[in-house]
Amino acid sequence: GEEVAQTPKHLVRGEGQKAKLYCAPIKGHSYVFWYQQVLKNEFKFLISFQNENVFDETGMPKERFSAKCLPNSPCSLEIQATKLEDSAVYFCASSQSEGSDRYEQYFGPGTRLTVT
Amino acid sequence: RKEVEQDPGPFNVPEGATVAFNCTYSNSASQSFFWYRQDCRKEPKLLMSVYSSGNEDGRFTAQLNRASQYISLLIRDSKLSDSATYLCVVRPRGGKLIFGQGTELSVKP
Numbered sequence: 001g002e003e004v005a006q007t008p009k010h011l012v013r014g015e016g017q018k019a020k021l022y023c024a025p026i027k028g029h030s031y032v033f034w035y036q037q038v039l040k041n042e043f044k045f046l047i048s049f050q051n052e053n054v055f056d057e058t059g060m061p062k063e064r065f066s067a068k069c070l071p072n073s074p075c076s077l078e079i080q081a082t083k084l085e086d087s088a089v090y091f092c093a094s095s096q097s098e099g100s101d102r103y104e105q106y107f108g109p110g111t112r113l114t115v116t
Numbered sequence: 117r118k119e120v121e122q123d124p125g126p127f128n129v130p131e132g133a134t135v136a137f138n139c140t141y142s143n144s145a146s147q148s149f150f151w152y153r154q155d156c157r158k159e160p161k162l163l164m165s166v167y168s169s170g171n172e173d174g175r176f177t178a179q180l181n182r183a184s185q186y187i188s189l190l191i192r193d194s195k196l197s198d199s200a201t202y203l204c205v206v207r208p209r210g211g212k213l214i215f216g217q218g219t220e221l222s223v224k225p
Contacts, residue, residue: 031211033211033212033213035213035215042217043160043213043215045212045213045214048212055210056210056212058212059212089157091159091160093213095211097211104162105162105213107159107160107161108159109158109159110159
């Protein structure tokens with residue numbers, strides 16, 4: 001597609017429940033990035049993929065968070081046993097290249113996760 | 117200390133005003149620099165890339181000073197539609213974006 005698609009738009013989970021978010025990158029883009037935005041506009045990088053391979057996972061919490069990008073499937077970000085502090089908007093972005101200045105990262109509309 | 121620091125504002129200005137945003141970054145190895153715009157917690161959208169030579173796009177001018185690790189954005193003749201949060205963004209080697217906390221701009225009639 002011509003836009004990054006993210007589903008669902010909103011997700012509400014009770015503490016301890018699992019949350020799974022999906023991202024379909026723009027067709028032809030080989031890099032996918034996940035970011036978390038909590039209150040006060042604090043964006044945090046979580047993980048990036050080059051096709052189905054993890055490219056950079058330095059931002060991923062070591063526990064409870066996992067992500068995948070499998071061929072012919074949307075990428076996913078899964079949070080096991082959600083906590084209140086996981087409440088945030090999760091943005092996915094895709095680009096043709098990871099670092100070339102010519103290739104912008106295009107963001108999806110985000111998934112708003114509320115943990116109650 | 118945050119990797120990218122901005123004045124959070126809010127900046128409240130009348131239509132037609134000129135407004136300047138500043139940003140500093142701590143990683144001297146940073147390679148690329150951008151200003152993004154975010155409306156009402158929607159997705160951030162690229163406003164412009166920032167180069168050492170300075171660059172201009174209509175009413176918007178961006179400057180980068182690598183020696184001082186300082187980035188600026190100037191908006192001239194501000195419009196109501198410029199009201200948004202402006203995010204200073206730095207990309208070190210490796211692709212991930214490092215965001216400042218954003219500066220909120222409100223342009224009033």
